[in-house]
Amino acid sequence: MQAVTGEEMGAVDRYVIETLGYPGAMLMENAGRAVTERLLHYYHTGERFLILIGSGNNGGDGFVIARTLKDAKREVHVCLIPPEEKFKGDAKLHKNLYENAGYTWTSYDPIYFQKADIVIDALLGTGISGDIREPYSNVIEAITNAEKTVVSVDLPSGIPGDETTVPEGSLQADRTITLQQPKLSYYTYPARDYYGETEVVPIGIPPTAFEHTVKTKRNVWSASETANHWQPWAASSHKGNHGKVGIIAGSETMPGAAAIAAGAAVKSGAGLTTIATPQSVIPMVAAHVPEATYFPRENEISSFYENKDGIAVGPGTGFDTDGPEILTELIENFEGPLVVDADGLHQLAEMLDRVRARKHPLIITPHPGEMAALIGSSPRDVNSRRFEVAASFAQEHGIYVVLKGPYTLVATPEGEIWINDSGNAGLAKGGSGDVLTGIVLAFVTKTNNIQPAISSAVYMHGYTADYLLERGVPMETMNAMEMIQALPNSFREIR
Ligand SMILES: NC(=O)C1=CN([C@@H]2O[C@H](COP(=O)(O)OP(=O)(O)OC[C@H]3O[C@@H](n4cnc5c(N)ncnc54)[C@H](OP(=O)(O)O)[C@@H]3O)[C@@H](O)[C@H]2O)[C@@H](O)CC1
Numbered sequence: 499m500q501a502v503t504g505e506e507m508g509a510v511d512r513y514v515i516e517t518l519g520y521p522g523a524m525l526m527e528n529a530g531r532a533v534t535e536r537l538l539h540y541y542h543t544g545e546r547f548l549i550l551i552g553s554g555n556n557g558g559d560g561f562v563i564a565r566t567l568k569d570a571k572r573e574v575h576v577c578l579i580p581p582e583e584k585f586k587g588d589a590k591l592h593k594n595l596y597e598n599a600g601y602t603w604t605s606y607d608p609i610y611f612q613k614a615d616i617v618i619d620a621l622l623g624t625g626i627s628g629d630i631r632e633p634y635s636n637v638i639e640a641i642t643n644a645e646k647t648v649v650s651v652d653l654p655s656g657i658p659g660d661e662t663t664v665p666e667g668s669l670q671a672d673r674t675i676t677l678q679q680p681k682l683s684y685y686t687y688p689a690r691d692y693y694g695e696t697e698v699v700p701i702g703i704p705p706t707a708f709e710h711t712v713k714t715k716r717n718v719w720s721a722s723e724t725a726n727h728w729q730p731w732a733a734s735s736h737k738g739n740h741g742k743v744g745i746i747a748g749s750e751t752m753p754g755a756a757a758i759a760a761g762a763a764v765k766s767g768a769g770l771t772t773i774a775t776p777q778s779v780i781p782m783v784a785a786h787v788p789e790a791t792y793f794p795r796e797n798e799i800s801s802f803y804e805n806k807d808g809i810a811v812g813p814g815t816g817f818d819t820d821g822p823e824i825l826t827e828l829i830e831n832f833e834g835p836l837v838v839d840a841d842g843l844h845q846l847a848e849m850l851d852r853v854r855a856r857k858h859p860l861i862i863t864p865h866p867g868e869m870a871a872l873i874g875s876s877p878r879d880v881n882s883r884r885f886e887v888a889a890s891f892a893q894e895h896g897i898y899v900v901l902k903g904p905y906t907l908v909a910t911p912e913g914e915i916w917i918n919d920s921g922n923a924g925l926a927k928g929g930s931g932d933v934l935t936g937i938v939l940a941f942v943t944k945t946n947n948i949q950p951a952i953s954s955a956v957y958m959h960g961y962t963a964d965y966l967l968e969r970g971v972p973m974e975t976m977n978a979m980e981m982i983q984a985l986p987n988s989f990r991e992i993r
């Protein structure tokens with residue numbers, strides 16, 4: 499499913515109306531009806547509705563919802579926020595239809611909250627810009643104080659469709675019924691927290707409208723996409739078919755990172771896993787990953803990567819002395835997919851020219867802090883424009899960027915974005931990134947279709963955390979080794 503900004507949704511709207519000839523009022527009718535259908539599904543025991551209507555098309559949807567709920571004999575009170583002369587276009591048309599059906603409204607008065615169970619927020623939709631102005635800020639405050647169940651139409655009033663700042667005083671919804679496509683803000687924080695339970699309802703806009711108008715592709719990657727791209731093992735296969743992966747990881751102070759990344763690769767289908775780590779660290783790591791073979795990192799690195807199908811570099815390497823040299827060599831000479839994570843990323847900022855010149859897939863897996871270091875800004879800045887940062891960095895350097903966080907983003911060299919929708923905050927701790935690196939490496943090594951492999955790996959990683967959570971493992975205690983042990987369950991359930 500494609501996520502769009504408010505501006506893009508507006509462009510789609512114009513295209514559908516002006517080029518395809520769909521009447522705007524028909525889309526508004528579809529939108530309002532779709533919302534009413536969901537309301538009747540959730541609230542069927544005589545709840546009383548208060549519908550608050552703003553001056554734009556979000557308010558127009560509100561009139562359709564009001565009319566169709568009243569047609570269904572539900573108790574509904576309708577309040578208009580602006581004076582009635584403000585309504586124009588399709589919203590005005592639907593106001594007229596509402597009135598012609600014999601239904602009435604009043605001007606806004608907070609007294610009506612008393613007789614309502616459910617407040618329908620049809621105040622502001624994707625047309626919002628900047629801080630919330632009066633009278634809407636006042637109305638939103640009153641909704642909050644009324645402590646009723648709030649259902650927002652399209653998006654909670656105040657919240658922008660894109661990833662710009664959430665205005666102060668935005669409405670906290672209990673439920674949001676989003677029209678046609680998820681909006682970008684749903685996948686960003688803090689906006690996501692305002693949406694409450696969210697679902698997307700179709701309003702009859704054909705896919706061609708998106709193909710013609712929305713240039714930036716941002717799609718959600720979920721269980722079905724992962725299952726569709728699954729690479730089945732043939733019964734006749736042998737270990738050489740499943741990828742010879744090399745992992746350059748671990749150091750005297752961080753041996754665990756090597757064990758975790760390699761353990762995850764082994765459990766994710768890598769045929770042969772070899773770990774390059776300092777000689778002194780090998781016995782410790784080997785005790786945890788007996789399936790792997792070992793390579794002392796002090797040796798000539800070319801003999802390590804020459805026969806590999808995929809390499810990951812960075813987890814716990816420390817990389818103070820030999821790091822730049824190893825990375826440079828891999829970027830310039832290794833011809834398979836190269837995954838750079840953690841300590842490998844710290845060196846990468848100095849090598850971006852080489853990165854751009856590389857002909858083979860390069861995948862980086864930064865958290866917001868590492869991403870910030872790469873672009874010379876702050877984690878806060880990265881988090882305020884995750885989509886933009888991931889897409890532009892990937893495109894500019896011709897690489898795949900896995901920008902970690904809630905809704906991890908996978909950006910391709912073409913600037914497309916895939917939004918992961920699995921995972922929970924139990925992943926926000928040390929070791930979790932090393933697990934991801936191992937899964938990504940195992941998956942990308944077996945295919946030329948890099949993005950689906952990365953997205954599937956990211957999905958499996960999050961899914962495994964969700965699986966643990968569902969089975970009673972608290973987020974606080976969830977750890978990397980449990981994740982690795984739970985991977986077989988995820989494999990069984992997803993493919
Ligand atoms: N796309 C589609 O295909 C379809 C879209 N549909 C629906 O249309 C919605 C988008 O409608 P839209 O563009 O009319 O904008 P919308 O959000 O209702 O509000 C605009 C008004 O808000 C106001 N306003 C703005 N900023 C403000 C602020 N900071 N603080 C306070 N007020 C502010 C400003 O009012 P003014 O200041 O002029 O009084 C402006 O006129 C979309 O979310 C969906 O619900 C469906 O009907 C069917 C098909």
Ligand SMILES: [K+]
Pocket residue numbers: 556619620621622623650651652653654655
């Ligand atoms: K709204």
